[in-house]
Amino acid sequence: MSTQITNEDTELSVLEKDLAETPVAAQRVAAERLSSLDTLESEAIHIIREVVAEFEKPALLFSGGKDSVVMLHLATKAFWPGKVPFPVLHVDTGHNFPEVIDFRDRTVERLGLKLVVGSVQEFIDRGELAERADGTRNPLQTVPLLDAIQRNKFDAVFGGGRRDEDKARAKERILSLRDEFGQWDPRNQRPELWNLYNGRHTVGQHVRAFPISNWTELDVWRYIEREGIELPGLYYAHEREVYERDGMWRAVGEVSMPKPDEEVLTKLVRYRTVGDMSCTGAVLSDARTVADVVVEVAASTLTERGATRADDRISEAAMEDRKKDGYF
Amino acid sequence: MSTETSLLETGLRESTLFRFATAGSVDDGKSTLVGRLLHDSKAILADQLDAVARTSADRGFGGAGATGSQAIDLALLTDGLRAEREQGITIDVAYRYFATDRRSFILADCPGHVQYTKNTVTGASTADAVVVLIDARKGVLEQTRRHLSVLQLLRVAHVIVAVNKIDLVDFSESVFREIETDVQKVARELGLGADGIADLVVIPVSALDGDNVVDRSDRTPWYSGPALLEVLETLPAADELESHLESFRFPVQLVIRPQGALAPDAIASGLDVGAYRDYRAYAGQITEGTVKLGDKVTVLSPGHEPRITTVTGIDFAGSELAEATAPQSVAIRLADEIDIARGDTIAAAGTVRESSADLYAALCWLSPKPLREGAKVLVKHGTRTVQALVRNVTGKLDLATFNVEAASSLELNDIGNAQLRLAAPLPLENYLHHRRTGAFLVIDPVDGNTLAAGLVKDHPGDHEDERYVI
Numbered sequence: 005m006s007t008q009i010t011n012e013d014t015e016l017s018v019l020e021k022d023l024a025e026t027p028v029a030a031q032r033v034a035a036e037r038l039s040s041l042d043t044l045e046s047e048a049i050h051i052i053r054e055v056v057a058e059f060e061k062p063a064l065l066f067s068g069g070k071d072s073v074v075m076l077h078l079a080t081k082a083f084w085p086g087k088v089p090f091p092v093l094h095v096d097t098g099h100n101f102p103e104v105i106d107f108r109d110r111t112v113e114r115l116g117l118k119l120v121v122g123s124v125q126e127f128i129d130r131g132e133l134a135e136r137a138d139g140t141r142n143p144l145q146t147v148p149l150l151d152a153i154q155r156n157k158f159d160a161v162f163g164g165g166r167r168d169e170d171k172a173r174a175k176e177r178i179l180s181l182r183d184e185f186g187q188w189d190p191r192n193q194r195p196e197l198w199n200l201y202n203g204r205h206t207v208g209q210h211v212r213a214f215p216i217s218n219w220t221e222l223d224v225w226r227y228i229e230r231e232g233i234e235l236p237g238l239y240y241a242h243e244r245e246v247y248e249r250d251g252m253w254r255a256v257g258e259v260s261m262p263k264p265d266e267e268v269l270t271k272l273v274r275y276r277t278v279g280d281m282s283c284t285g286a287v288l289s290d291a292r293t294v295a296d297v298v299v300e301v302a303a304s305t306l307t308e309r310g311a312t313r314a315d316d317r318i319s320e321a322a323m324e325d326r327k328k329d330g331y332f
Numbered sequence: 333m334s335t336e337t338s339l340l341e342t343g344l345r346e347s348t349l350f351r352f353a354t355a356g357s358v359d360d361g362k363s364t365l366v367g368r369l370l371h372d373s374k375a376i377l378a379d380q381l382d383a384v385a386r387t388s389a390d391r392g393f394g395g396a397g398a399t400g401s402q403a404i405d406l407a408l409l410t411d412g413l414r415a416e417r418e419q420g421i422t423i424d425v426a427y428r429y430f431a432t433d434r435r436s437f438i439l440a441d442c443p444g445h446v447q448y449t450k451n452t453v454t455g456a457s458t459a460d461a462v463v464v465l466i467d468a469r470k471g472v473l474e475q476t477r478r479h480l481s482v483l484q485l486l487r488v489a490h491v492i493v494a495v496n497k498i499d500l501v502d503f504s505e506s507v508f509r510e511i512e513t514d515v516q517k518v519a520r521e522l523g524l525g526a527d528g529i530a531d532l533v534v535i536p537v538s539a540l541d542g543d544n545v546v547d548r549s550d551r552t553p554w555y556s557g558p559a560l561l562e563v564l565e566t567l568p569a570a571d572e573l574e575s576h577l578e579s580f581r582f583p584v585q586l587v588i589r590p591q592g593a594l595a596p597d598a599i600a601s602g603l604d605v606g607a608y609r610d611y612r613a614y615a616g617q618i619t620e621g622t623v624k625l626g627d628k629v630t631v632l633s634p635g636h637e638p639r640i641t642t643v644t645g646i647d648f649a650g651s652e653l654a655e656a657t658a659p660q661s662v663a664i665r666l667a668d669e670i671d672i673a674r675g676d677t678i679a680a681a682g683t684v685r686e687s688s689a690d691l692y693a694a695l696c697w698l699s700p701k702p703l704r705e706g707a708k709v710l711v712k713h714g715t716r717t718v719q720a721l722v723r724n725v726t727g728k729l730d731l732a733t734f735n736v737e738a739a740s741s742l743e744l745n746d747i748g749n750a751q752l753r754l755a756a757p758l759p760l761e762n763y764l765h766h767r768r769t770g771a772f773l774v775i776d777p778v779d780g781n782t783l784a785a786g787l788v789k790d791h792p793g794d795h796e797d798e799r800y801v802i
Contacts, residue, residue, distance in 0.1 A: 038660065040349040040436040049661040050617040053585040057674050081649035085598045085608050086590030116596040167427040174426040190424060194782045195454040195698050198771045200712055204780030218438055220429045
């Protein structure tokens, strides 16, 4: 029952008219409006510019993963023809894929950026972090991350986190305040109203900024395709020596060796997320081009983290717990 | 949108974005409704369903013999935090994403339990539409009145009331009609829709079973209207309306003046370095209207008379545009070398008033710390933040009568009127006509927390609008 409250009861409401005319009405709307990708891009650029304007010393977390590559691409568009006006920060677990590190260095060189690296290995070597029993280093990134933020006096750190990735991230603000210990307090977040972002913080606190909060995995891929953005090659189907563990295909590498009973096979695979070699699984795929990947992601029946991330399978609240401790 | 094929097409087609929020009261099944929308529009992937099914089974949900979506607690799909799952309640606004053939949706799921006004105001501030839930067994509650008053205050363009749990009243038409009449009465009292801004739709649904959520139900033959998702797919979005306004507005975020520091990748791709040595453009997001090359514009800056100049360039990352429209982020070049900085506003010439340091506003108070007359606060409006003194609180909304009663302070969840004196003038505009440049935040200067959502009103005397909050 559609009811428009007007003085003239005889008039058909706007809604009834629209419904009567669909799909013609819907087509008209689509033709006149910005596409969802244009709207998301515009929102992200607005947020990036707000943070640069309001903070003393921002940095962008850059791993060479697709979300951070998209973030950097948005930053180049936001400040064109000027240089991106902030450094990039990478927390190197020491277990990264070599081709991703190579991609990171080439990108930084191409854009003339400063790269700050926080090293998990150095913390382990100094005895300030202990290797986990399961060998996964992703959860160990938090300490070097907070250390790099403090030493460099970064007051805002951009991340490529998206709300569709995880149910704890679904509750995250676009500007998220962190206390002196880098902690996230999900029950005490500031309301975020209109497009007015409140980034006020006291000394010692900092803010995490998530300009692509509202993008889905499919949006990211469609944007990569539309903009012709280069990614590390392992996002596309390639042959690799892998073995199966916990229902995931793991790459054979120095830090991810199969156990004696795990058979090594050569498979056509690609990665949906790029984290540590020790906790990121590949998916069987023949998507060799970005267009193939868009089709594959659109048809996928698994979330990207569910399919490929051992660190999120630890418990139902794995991401929430890590975020509270200062993880992205 | 019944098969995987449609999902595929959605991914490959250019769709548009539609933002909506849900608001409800305790136990009216809002999380279940959201879960149902996500589930039936195939936005829930297999591993998420597995996780929810495991937890549902652990808790004995659905009972023996339940199958399919009846065997899982759909609310678990949206309750993201550990405390929420443990207590079975929703604490904070959560954002969800799904797409149909026609649209990509951003859903702000606003809980009704704690800090309900804060959550509803947050969700509604960016929403094109809001879905308000009513339990068919309980009808219109005080919470419903509160939600509708907030939506009227924020002038949310489309209000959809979902009368849920219609299965628990045996799909009774008379129960539905009674609630529908009550909702319309509240809407009339509030003036909802009276100024032509908002419209109202009332739909009988069962979130648990899916009646009238994605598809029309044959168990409500007396209801001939659309299902909820059909409504969401066809309503016009706010930025479509805003982009058609004549009053172009552009708050300047920052000045792009690279001087020597041109981007190496731009140079590598053939940028004419000489031509860009003196490049200067004003970066921002268009909040309403359209700007074209050659348009006359007014520049509003604190401490300056309004200045008129001409748009000579609209740039976006290496492309020169002939025109741009809300909500595009662009960089604008102007004919005259005038001093412009962050916080200034560029607007269609002749469409703006001068800036003012007297702010008359409606406030939604969102903090446990009450507002007192004489308090010093910060006001964040567009791209500027200024100090402000609260001169007086002029009234607050009584939810029982919807009248404005006398008040000298505002407390958590109160909606009221106040006068503030600003340390510097701002280009204030009436929220009724300018949703972006008529909105502001009130911020605590001590801890930086957001205290209130503010809506700019006309000065008293300009109009007789004191009867209602805004």
